Amino acid sequence: MTNKELFHETFSQLHASDTLYEEVIEMAENRGKRRRYHTLPKAAAACALAAALGGITVFAAAHRDFFQSIFGAKGQENVEVHEVEMDGQSWTAPAREWETADENTAERLAGDYTAQVGESVSVYGYTLTVDEYLIDENGIGAVTYTLSNPDGLAGVCDVGYGEYYMSPDVPMKEIYMKSTGGKNFDHRNIVDQIRTTDTELHAVMYFAPFEKLEEGEEIQIIHSGYEIGENGKAATEEEQRITFTPDSFLPSDTYTSEAGYTAHISPVGILFDAPAFEKAESGWTTQKLLITYTDGSVYQAEDTDIDNIIVGCCSADGGLLEVFNRLVDTEKIASVTVNGPDGEDLVFTK
């Protein structure tokens, strides 16, 4: 089979739905009936939480480095809304605002749920050490790790917003997460600039599972690479795994809306239950998340600052999971507001 035949057989399996066909015809005839759409960003309301950044947060000694990495800016600059020009096209890229977390709050909310791993594996000269992690009862969390190579970290490419990607020109391929039960995670790797050196990359992997984890299910951080032979093809391929079993889960609080939707929020992320998705006519993607605290301040991820959410994914059962880029004090939440599947705002309260 030629490569083109292989591609043809593979991608010919992807089809637009028949329902969609009818919708397109109807939309064209009606000229204006549309489903949801990610529009160009409109002017977002000013964030009430004008976080004062720049100072170095001092966390409680017990988990200082870990909390500084997962809840802090980790040396990353805030990103303003900006226009991006690439390949002759332009678009508006959203802002990301990091926020420092109060050390006592972090310790109070999450201190009892962090877990050390401290294991290392090596692939083609790149050593991965998984340091510490935090996971909530919905499977949302963050894990810190170190990638080291005494010869230097060739191939680490910045893809923007602090995220990195390995160049295909080096033998290290990627670091990703999976459960031993075969469940996949959506994740993003953000570089900790404060601790990273020429030979050690420190990073945080923020993650959310595509399927609910079973009790006692193990999680694997997979470190993979390949050695390129003289013919340009991989002569050998190697994959090493670090496995750990979470036994302490950060609790989440259940919030409900008047319409009967439910959400579960922990200091690291939020899960919207599947029924909300099922009620939607054509799927639901939140484009607004406002967490309003009892003092009136707001953690906002909407339109031009949507990147204040680091990971968002749809679970296999139709739920929706989002990972925060900061610590959320769940004891001080007044309400959570998102755009609902029917276009109206949904306000969740405990």
Next chain:
Amino acid sequence: MLTKEEFACAVRDHKDTVFRVAFGYMKNRDDADDIMQNVFLKLFKSDTAFENPEHLRSWLIRVTANECKSIFRAPWRKTENIEDYAEQLAMPTPKHTELLSTVMGMPEKYRVIIYLFYYEEYSTEEIAGLLGIPPATVRTRLARGRKRLKNILTED
């Protein structure tokens, strides 16, 4: 402007191509569906006189690419679990599933070019014209994308 019959034929004949290109960019079926609707709405309103089916197809791909690039796209986006999606599809062999997962696991700039080259069978020059980027850039990205696929592809 196309008649309703011509428009219906265009939707029928090209909706999968538009969907696949949009999916290649967005990695999310809902987003790809939305892109597709907008593209065909533009077609419906377009006064372009299409010379032949190939002209229409390349016009649709170009508009799809522009639509994907011009909408509000955050580095953070809701993505789908490609492995789960692949399992729902009637892939002939695990190698096909692996190919889809690997291609969709690449950065956007590689996966769209790979799709257009291998599936739609456009030349690198034609892809450059469709996406509005230099042919040399297309060739570089194609070569880098192929490196990622070296365990799956055979020597052509």
